[in-house]
Amino acid sequence: IYNAHSYHTKVPHKAIMRYILHYTEPGDVVFDGFCGTGMTGVAGALCEELGTQRTPHVSHAVQGQRFTILSDLSPIATFIASNLLRPFARSSFLSALEKVCGDVENDFGHLYRTQHTGWRVRDRKHVEHKAYEHRGEKWGSVEFTLYSDVVRCPECSSEITYYEVAVDEQNDALRKDIRCPQCNAVVPETKWEPVYSTVFDPILNRTIRQLRIEPVLINYTVGSTRYEKLPDAHDKALSEEAAQLLRSVGLPPIALIPGRETQRNAPIGITHLHHFFTPREHLFIAALLRRILDIGDIDIRFALLFALTATLPYASRLRRFRADRKGGGPLSGTLYVSSLVTPPHVIKTFKRNAATIADCLTPPVDPRRGHIISTQSAGHLANIPSNSVDYIFTDPPFGHNFDYSELNFFWE
DNA sequence: GATCTTGTAGCATCGATCAC
DNA sequence: GTGATCGATGCTACAAGATC
Helix, strand or coil, X not given: CCCCCCCCCCCCHHHHHXXXXXXXXXXXEEEECCCCCCHHHHHHHHCCCCCCCCCCCCCCCCCCCCEEEEEECCHHHHHHHHHHHCCCCHHHXXXXXXXXXXXXXXXXXXXXXXECCCEEHHHCCCCCCCCCCCCCCCEEEEEEEEEEEEEECCCCCCEEEHHHHHEECCCCEECCEEECCCCCCEEEHHHCEECEEEEEECCCCEEEEEXXXXXXXXXXXXXXXXXXXXXXXXHHHHHHHHHHHXXXXXXXXXXXXXXXXXXXCHHHCCCEHHHHCCHHHXXXXXXXXHHHHCCCCHHHHHHHHHHHHHHCCCCCCCCECCCCCCCCECCCCCCXXXXXXXXXXXXXXXXXXHHHHHHHCCCCCCCCCCEEEEECCCCCCCCCCCCCCCEECCCCCCHHHCCHHHHHHCCC
C-alpha cells in the first residue's frame, strides 16, 4: 500500500499502526490534520486485520478498526488518501483498465513500434552500436527512449549530443573530462554549453525557445528479449506524427506557478505543464486522461485517475537515465529534469502501476468506510465537534525542506 | 533449478559548485 | 572561506527473464 502512489513524504502505515494499537481501543476516533496520502487512515482501518502481510506483528494488540478523520490542504494528497480508502472492485477495475488501454492502443499503439535493427542489451558492451539485419521478426515494441541534451564544444563550437560525448558505455559511467570528437580538446563536463532551438509548440500555438533534446537510444522488446538500437528515420517519422496529433488530443496549456521547484526548469524552456512530457508520451497521457474522464462509474473513474497520477512522474522527463543503469526514475522532492531522460512506453507503465494498485487494494483497505477525508486547512477545524477525537497522530509538513504546493502542482 | 542479467523503485550519501 | 544546495551515484530490495 505504501508504494501504491509515490509522494514526497510518507510515513509507513505499519509504523503508525504500532502507535494506534498501543494508545487506542477499537472504535476510537483518530485525527490527522496533515494526512498527506492518508497513511493514518490506512493504519486505522487495517487495525481490523492483524496478522496479514500488510500489517505488522504487534503483541498484546487489541484487533478492531479505529475510525479516522483526515484532512490536508492539498487536493492531490486527499485524492490519494481517498483512493486508498474508497471501495475497490478489482475485476471491474481491471476490465475498465483493459478497455481504456485497448482503445488508446488501437488509436496510437503503432507509435511505439520500432524496426528490429538493434543489439541485445546484454551484448551492449561487446558489439558495435549500429543497425543490424535480423531474420524472423522485423518489429519490436519500444520500452523507453533515451533523450539527450544537445551541447556545444566551447573550443570549436561543434554541436553534439551529451550522451555521445559524456556516457562511457564500457564502464557504465559519466565522463568528467570530455574529449570533443571534432577538435580533440578535453573540456570539463560543466564547460560544455547548452544548445537552444526555437520550435513550434502545438499546445501554446506559438514558437518557443527550448533546450534542444534528441533521441539517442531506443530500448525495445522482441518477444521477451530486450534490445537497444539507434533511432532511425522510421522512429523520427513516428515522433513527428505524435507531435502533429497533439494539436487535437493534447493536454490544455497550463502555465507553471511561481516557485523554486516549478520554475527551476524555466531557463531550459519548461514553462508549462506539458513541457514535462515528450510529444509521444504527452499524447498517450492526454488520450488516457480523456477516456478515463468519460467513464460513468465514479469509483472506477477515480481508481483509474489514481493509477494515472501514480504514473505521471515516471512517464515524464523527470525519469532520469543512469549511466550505471542502477535505479533511475525521478529524483524525489524535486522537479529536476536531467540531461539524460528516459520516458517509457506510457501504456505499459500505466498498466504496471495499475496492477500494483489493484494488488494493494485487494481486499479493500476500509470496507466499513470508517473514515472522513476533507481538503482543508488544519488551522480551521470548526467542523469537528469538541471532545470527539480520542487520539491525534500527525506528521506535520517538513518545513522548507519540501515545496509541497509546487511538487503537488505537477499532479493537480 | 540455480544463478546471472536486466530493470524498477526508493532512499541516503557526498563531492562539486554556488552564493554570500 | 564557508555553509547551502545540487544532483550523480552508492546501495538495498525485489521481480522476471535468460542462461547454464
